[in-house]
Amino acid sequence: MIQLSDGERTALAALPTRMISVSAGQVILRAGVPSSTWLLVLKGIASTSKDLEGGKRQIMAFHLPGDMPVLMSTPDRELDIDLVAVSACSLASMDTVELVEACRSIPRIGELLWECALTMTSIQREWIVNVGHRTAVGRLAHLLCELVTRLEAVGLVQDKACDFPLTQVHLSQATGLTRIHVNRVCQELRKRGLLTLEAGRLILHDWEGLAQLGQFDPTYLHLPATRGTLAWIGDAVA
C-alpha cells in the first residue's frame, strides 16, 4: 500500500477541488459529452453503464466510497460510458489537467492512482468471468460477495449487514439477467437461508455458503494493496 508523506498530502490538499452532490438515479456524466474531470466517490454508490438498444442497460461497475469512477476523462478521448448515481452520492471533482500537473511534481500521486486503476481493471476482468461463465445464482452470489467485501473494506459493513441501495433492476443490469429472473434467484437465496435483502438493507447469514455458490475468491480485489489508498486523497481534499 502506497503511503503519502505529509508534504505530499498538503500539496494534494492544495489542489482546487469541487464538490458534487446528486440524487439517486441522476446522470453524473453522459457518454459522448466531452469533459475533463477526475472524480472520487465520497458517499453513496454510483455505476458506470452503457445503454443498449431495446431499452436494455449493462452496468459494468459499481463505485463505492473511495473509488474513482472515471479514471481520467479528457476531451480528446470521448467518454463511452454513462456515470449514474445508484443512490444519493457526493463526489469530489478535480480538473484532469491540473491533476496530471500534480502527478508530474508529485509522482507518488500518479502511482497511487495507477494502483487504484489496476484494481479497478482487475474487478472488471472478474465481471467478465461472472457474466461469461457463471449460472444465475452464481452470478448474483458472486456480485453480492464482492460488494459486501468492498463495502467492508471501507467500513460500511457491521456484522455482515449493510445498507444496500441497489434494486433488483440494478442487479439484473449488472449480471446480464432479466429482472424477473433476478427476483426468482433472490427468493432462492432467501429460501436457502443465505441472506436477507429488503428495504434497502442486506444481511448475509451464511457467508461461506454464498461465497461457495459464487466461487468467490477475493484475491482479485487486491485489498492489501489498495485498501483505503484513495482515502488519502479523500481526506486531503475533503
Place this chain on the structure above:
Amino acid sequence: MIQLSDGERTALAALPTRMISVSAGQVILRAGVPSSTWLLVLKGIASTSKDLEGGKRQIMAFHLPGDMPVLMSTPDRELDIDLVAVSACSLASMDTVELVEACRSIPRIGELLWECALTMTSIQREWIVNVGHRTAVGRLAHLLCELVTRLEAVGLVQDKACDFPLTQVHLSQATGLTRIHVNRVCQELRKRGLLTLEAGRLILHDWEGLAQLGQFDPTYLHLPATRGTLAWIGDAVA
C-alpha cells in the same frame, strides 16, 4: 495521441529490455506466481485468462502487437490472471521498478502508459457488454469486428483479410459459449456470406452486415487517442 520527443525516446531506449519468445499455447505468466515485469507484445497474439473449475476457461482479453498485456505486475499485488500465448509470440520485457523510475524522470512515458491502460479498460468494459447482453451470433460478430479493427490499426489487415490464429476454442473461451455452439455460429456466419474463416485466415466479406449483427461501434477502442501509441516504445526498445 501522445508524442515523445527525441530526448525522451532515447532515454526510453536506454532502459534495460529483455526479449521473450514463446510458442503457441505456452504460459507466459501464471496467476499467483510473484513477478515484477512489464510486458509489451511485439509479434503474435497473447491472451489473459482465468481457469475455472470444470476445466472451463474465461479469456478476458486478446493482446495484439503493440498492446501491454499486464499493465504492471508487482510482488505485493498477486497476479490473478494467466497470460497465455495464442500464437507464437515475441514480447519485450522490462522490470517494473525500473519503468516506474523512468516514469518519474520522464513523466510523459507514464502518461503514455496511462493512455494505453485507459483503452484497455475500455475494451474490457465492452467485453462485459458482449458476454452480458448479446446473443451468440452477436457476441461472435462483435468480437471479430473488434479484433479486425484493432489488427487493422497496427497494419495487420489488408482488404479486410488477415492472419487469424485463434481457434474456435479460443473464441468460445472469450465469448462464454461452448465450442460446439461457436462452431454452429461460425457456420451460420459463413452461410450468410459474411466471412471466410479457415486455415488460420479470416476474410470479412460484409463488414457492414457483421458490424450490425454485433452492434459494433468502434468508439470504445479510442483509436484516435491510442493508435500506435505504444509503437513508440516498441520502436525504442527494439
Place this chain on the structure above:
DNA sequence: CGTCGTTTTGACCGCCTTCAACTATTGTGG
C-alpha cells in the same frame, strides 16, 4: 500410418427469457 487437436454433426434437455398480470411500496399533489 497412427496420434492428437480441431472442426463438425445430431438428439435431447434445461436454464433463462418473454409476455402478461398482479401486488406492495413509495411519493406527490389536491
Place this chain on the structure above:
DNA sequence: CCACAATAGTTGAAGGCGGTCAAAACGACG
C-alpha cells in the same frame, strides 16, 4: 389525509437459445 401515479417486487405459463453428451470427420505432423 387520501387519491393517484410511479417504482419495486412478485407470480405463472410457454417457448427458445444455448448447453450437454456422444461420436464422427478432418487435418497436421511425427
